[in-house]
Amino acid sequence: MDDRKKSASTLKDVAHAAGVSLGTASKVLAGAANVSEARQRQVWEAARKLGYRRNSLAAELRSCRSTSIGFVVPDLTNSFFIELVCALEDHALESGYRLILAHAQEDPEREAERVRFVLSRQVAGMIIIPCHGYEHAISELRECDVPLVMADRVDNSFPANTVTTDSHRAAMDGTGHLIALGHRRITFIVNALDLVNSRERAQGYQDAMQRAGLAQYANVVVCGMSDTESHATTLGVLAARERPTALFTGANVATLGALRAISDAGLRLPDDVSLLSFDDAPWMSVLRPGISSIRQPAEAIARGIWHLLHKQLQGENPEIVHLRMRADLRVRDSTGPMRYDEWGEAVSASAAPPL
Numbered sequence: 433m434d435d436r437k438k439s440a441s442t443l444k445d446v447a448h449a450a451g452v453s454l455g456t457a458s459k460v461l462a463g464a465a466n467v468s469e470a471r472q473r474q475v476w477e478a479a480r481k482l483g484y485r486r487n488s489l490a491a492e493l494r495s496c497r498s499t500s501i502g503f504v505v506p507d508l509t510n511s512f513f514i515e516l517v518c519a520l521e522d523h524a525l526e527s528g529y530r531l532i533l534a535h536a537q538e539d540p541e542r543e544a545e546r547v548r549f550v551l552s553r554q555v556a557g558m559i560i561i562p563c564h565g566y567e568h569a570i571s572e573l574r575e576c577d578v579p580l581v582m583a584d585r586v587d588n589s590f591p592a593n594t595v596t597t598d599s600h601r602a603a604m605d606g607t608g609h610l611i612a613l614g615h616r617r618i619t620f621i622v623n624a625l626d627l628v629n630s631r632e633r634a635q636g637y638q639d640a641m642q643r644a645g646l647a648q649y650a651n652v653v654v655c656g657m658s659d660t661e662s663h664a665t666t667l668g669v670l671a672a673r674e675r676p677t678a679l680f681t682g683a684n685v686a687t688l689g690a691l692r693a694i695s696d697a698g699l700r701l702p703d704d705v706s707l708l709s710f711d712d713a714p715w716m717s718v719l720r721p722g723i724s725s726i727r728q729p730a731e732a733i734a735r736g737i738w739h740l741l742h743k744q745l746q747g748e749n750p751e752i753v754h755l756r757m758r759a760d761l762r763v764r765d766s767t768g769p770m771r772y773d774e775w776g777e778a779v780s781a782s783a784a785p786p787l
Contacts, residue, residue, distance in 0.1 A: 441482040441483055441484045442484070443457055443458060443461070443484070445482055445484070446461070446475060446478045446479050446482055446484050447475075447478075449478035449481065449482060450471075450474040450475045450477070450478035450479075451474060452471055452474060452475060456471060456475070457475050457478075460472050460475040460476065461475065461476075461479060461484075462528075498554050498555055498556040499528055499529050499530060499556065500529065500530055500531075500532050500553055500554070500555045500556060501524055501529050501530070501531050501532065501555055501556060501557050501558070501559065501741070502531075502532050502534065502547075502550030502551065502553070502555040502557070502558045502559065503517065503520065503531050503532065503533050503534070503550075503558075503559045503560075504534045504535075504536055504543060504546050504547055504550060504558070504559070504560045504561070505517065505533065505534070505535055505536065505561055506536045506537070506538050506543070506561055506562070506563045506585075507535075507536075507537070507538055508535050509685075510683075510684055510685070510711075511684060511711075511713040511714070512584075512684065512711050512712075512713075512728055512730060513561065513584075515730035515731075515734075516561075516583070516584075516730050516733060516734050516737075517531070517533060519730055519731050519733075519734030519735070520559065520734045520737060520738060522734075523734060523735065523738035524738065527738070527742060529556065529745075532550055532553055532555060534546035534547075534549060534550050536563050538563050538657055539563065540563045540564050540565065543562070543563050547560070547573075551573070551576050551578065555578065556578075556579070556745055557578060557579040557580070557581075557741050557744065557745055558573055558578050558579070558580045558581075559580075559581050559582075559583065559737055559741065560580065560581075560582050560583070561582070561583050561584045561585060562582060562585050562586070563585075564626055564627065566582060566586070566590060566592075570591060570592065579741055579744035579745055580592050580593065580741075580744075581593045581594070581595060581737050581740045581741045581744075582594050582595075583595045583596060583733060583737055584596055584597070584629060584733075585627050585628050585629050586628055586629075587628045587632070587754075588754045590754075591752065592752065593740040593741075593744075593752055593753050593754070594753075594754045594755070595733050595736040595737045595740065595754075595755045595756075595757070596629065596733070596754075596755070596756055596757070597629070597728045597729070597733065597756070597757050597758075597759050598756045598757065598758055598759065599629045599630075599632035599633045599636065599710075599759075600632045600633070600635055600636040600639070601636065601758065601759075602633070602636065602710065602726045602728075602758070602759035602761075603620075603632070603633040603634070603635075603636025603637045603640070603680075603682075603710065603726075604636040604637070604639055604640040604643075605726070605759075605761050606637075606680055606708050606710065606726050606761060607620075607636070607637045607640035607641060607680060608640050608644075609708065609724070609761055609763065609767065610678045610680065610706060610708060610767060611640065611641075611644045611646065613678075613706065613767060613768065613769045613770055614769055614770030615677050615678040615706060615770050616646050616649050616677070616770075617649050617651075617674065617675075617676040617677050617678070618637075618641070618646075618649065618650075618651075618676060618677070618678045618679075618680060619651045619652075619653055619669055619676040619678075619679055619680070620633075620634055620637040620638075620650075620651065620652045620653070620680045620682060621653050621655050621662065621665065621666060621669070621679060621680070621681045621682060621686050621690060622634050622652060622653070622654055622655065622682035622683075622686065623654070623655060623656060623657050623662070623682060623683045623685060623686055624654060624656070624657060625652075625654060630682055630683070633682045633710055634652045634682065637650070637652070637680060638650050638652065651676070653665060653669055655686050655689065657685065658685060658689075659685050659686075659688040659689040659692070660689065661689065662681070662685060662686045662687075662688065662689025662690055662693075663688075663689035663690075663692045663693050663696075664689075664693075665689070666679070666689055666690040666692075666693035666694070667693045667696065667697060669693075670693060670694070670697045670699065670705070671697070675705070676705065677705060677706065677770055678705065678706040678707070678708070678767070678770075679694075679705060679706070679707050679708070680708045680710070681707070681708070681709050681710060682710045683710060683711055684709070684711040684713055686709075687707070687709040687711070687716075687723065690707060691707070691723075694707065701721050701765070701766045702721065702765065702766055702767055702768030703768070703771075706724075706766060706767040706768055707723060707724070707766045707767065708724045708725065708726070708766070708767050709723050709724070709725040709726070710725070710726045711725065711726065711727075711728065712725040712726070712727035712728070712762060713725075716764070717764065720765075721764065721765030721766050722764030722765050722766065723764055723766045724761075724762065724763050724764045724765075724766050724767040725761075725762050725764070726759050726760070726761055726762075727759060727760045727761075727762050728757070728759045729757045729758070729759065729760070732757045733757055736755045736757065740753055740755070
C-alpha cells in the first residue's frame with residue numbers, strides 16, 4: 433500500500449481489516465484494557481499495516497473529555513524524578529489517562545513557560561514538582577481551573593494538594609546512623625537552602641546533632657545544583673585542617689560531586705571518610721563500596737499523587753490534603769565505624785592530605 437492510501441486510512445478501515453466492530457477498534461486504539469488480547473493484536477496489526485494513526489486530540493474534543501495529564505519536572509537527570517515519572521505513567525494508564533511530560537531544567541522561567549505549554553494541550557489535570565516557589569504555577573492553574581497536585585519540593589503551607597517525603601525525619605535518621613558509628617564531625621552538604629525539602633533535610637541533620645550533644649560540630653555547606661559545584665565544594669570541605677570524618681550529602685547530584693572529590697583527594701570509603709547520600713539510585717548498590725543512602729518511596733509517592741489527582745478528576749473536591757511518606761535508610765559499605773588510635777584520637781580526623 434502506498435503512502436497516500438495509508439494516510440487516508442480510517443478507523444472504519446482498521447475495524448474492517450481486523451474483523452472487529454468499530455467500537456472495539458476504537459477502544460483498543462484508545463488504550464482500553466477491557467478487550468481480549470487476541471482482538472487487541474488483530475486491531476494493532478491492522479492499524480500497523482494500514483498506517484493508521486489515531487488523532488487523540490480530535491477524539492478528546494469530540495468526547496469533550498481530556499485524558500491527558502501534565503507533569504512538569506525540574507530535572508530529568510535525577511533518578512528519583514525518573515522513578516516518579518515511570519510509576520505515575522503506570523497509574524495514569526491504568527485509569528485511562530496518559531502523561532504529557534515537560535522538563536523545567538531547574539529554571540523557574542522555563543518552568544512557567546512549560547506550565548503554560550502543557551495547559552495549552554487541554555490537559556485534565558496537572559502534577560508539578562516545582563523548581564523554586566510555586567506562585568506562578570498556582571496562578572496559571574487557578575485561571576484554567578485545572579486539578580493540581582504538587583510534589584517533593586513542597587510542604588504543608590502550599591495552597592494545593594501535596595505529596596512528599598518526610599525529609600526532616602529521614603535526615604534525622606541518617607545523621608543518627610552516622611552518630612551511632614562514632615562520628616562527631618559530620619558535614620551536611622546541601623544543594624540549595626531555598627528549596628523546601630533541602631531546608632527540611634538540613635534542619636533534620638542539625639536537630640539530630642543537637643539532640644546528640646554535638647551541635648558544636650554541626651556544619652551545613654551549600655554546594656549548588658550541579659555535580660561540578662558539589663565537587664568543588666566538597667574538595668574545600670575535605671581540605672579543612674580538621675576535616676569531617678563523615679559526609680552526609682543532601683541529594684543525588686551532591687553525592688556524585690562528593691564521590692569525585694573523595695577520589696581526587698586520595699581518600700578511601702569508609703576508611704578515611706564515611707559517605708551517606710540522601711536519595712538512592714541503582715548505581716549506588718553497584719559501586720564498591722556500595723553507597724549508604726536514604727531511599728525515598730517513589731512508588732508510594734506516585735500512588736499518593738495519583739490518588740489525590742484522580743479524586744479531583746472524578747469531581748470530588750475535598751479539603752486540601754498534605755501526604756508525607758517515610759523514607760528508608762539503606763546501609764551499605766560507604767559508612768563505617770569511626771576509628772581511633774591508642775590515645776583515643778580519631779584516626780580519620782587527622783589533617784587533610786595535600787590535594
